[in-house]
Amino acid sequence: MTRIDAQALAALNADYVRCIDDDRLEGWPEFFFAKCVYRITTAENHKRGYEAGLIYADSRGMLEDRIASLRRANVFERHTYRHVVGAPAILGHDGNAVTAESTFIVVRIMRDGSLGVFATGRYFDRVESDADGRLKFRERVVVCDNSSVDTLLVIPL
Amino acid sequence: MTRIDAQALAALNADYVRCIDDDRLEGWPEFFFAKCVYRITTAENHKRGYEAGLIYADSRGMLEDRIASLRRANVFERHTYRHVVGAPAILGHDGNAVTAESTFIVVRIMRDGSLGVFATGRYFDRVESDADGRLKFRERVVVCDNSSVDTLLVIPL
């Protein structure tokens, strides 16, 4: 039984953000276990210990639904993201799981080609290997530094 | 024969962007083999499979010429870049070469001290060791998310 190390987590993060940024969103739920938590919240709510967030899902099915709705929706201006994720800090090991924190910056690219920093924050993760040895998220809590992401959040972070 | 791993690629990327960002541009072509491809294109063109790009070079000599012209040109406002590159994702191994993808964000610093996100995108690389064991690019394709880089592109990415 090998422990999950920082390099493996960095590779997982690299794959995760490429999946989103390359608009392969249908593949995004595959980074999670069927039974999982995915939550987006703000730094302020996180500090106060509020569970409620901007987005909450507690199963992979909910993540799949989210992508399906997003693909049907046409109300938002088309855009893509580009994430850069810092080196993960391992917070602890718990059986086969590892808990870790990584920081991110997301730049949003609008259809007219303009760029802007859209979000910054931290990922708080609980990662485990599945039966095939692939690393997946049992939990990913996305804590945004800026509350301004709220109304603009379409694509997952 | 050791395989080129993600850590070696990360170190190569770190050296590459420092060379550009520190304005040691004459050293930049040395990151490529004499016979090489360096191409900058947009995400849209890349998706459609267009070979043509914003910049195209198929030898180190062309890269050297590019730097020489840039040093002679005085028409553009002076600026520098600061790249941050994400962890490389290894796509495959082919003999002694490794193919890999990394994401980047480039901030541009204008002479008046103002900062702005200038470009984001992906590097698609084919990296090999030279006779001295130094890693170099056989091919580096720079795919920019934003088409707006077009007319502003002076310094290599």
Next chain:
Amino acid sequence: MTRIDAQALAALNADYVRCIDDDRLEGWPEFFFAKCVYRITTAENHKRGYEAGLIYADSRGMLEDRIASLRRANVFERHTYRHVVGAPAILGHDGNAVTAESTFIVVRIMRDGSLGVFATGRYFDRVESDADGRLKFRERVVVCDNSSVDTLLVIPL
């Protein structure tokens, strides 16, 4: 005696920036030896070899004082940073110390939730292990690309 490698430095940088960005500023001086140098300067001054900088401290006590003043000051608009640091490039080994360079981008988050690239630049570091094997900075010189950080610099970089 194990040499300090790039992975250990990346972990140190990850911890360092989390400490600042999470507003645990009282813990920040602990990343330095009691006898240390912490300096912030601009690329232009650094190039010319000027020692003087925007901020200069040559002991951990001075860093502690800085944080204490910052906590008392109420004149500045509240804000936080989010750093992303690139992979460290090891420049050399000198006894038990390692000298290294890393690039950074700092986004500033204002209280109203707005985001902007605040600073970009390079860390030039001299890192050693303390008696307990924890890595600390003997010297950290922060070279900012943009001179515009000058009057806005409250929180350490």
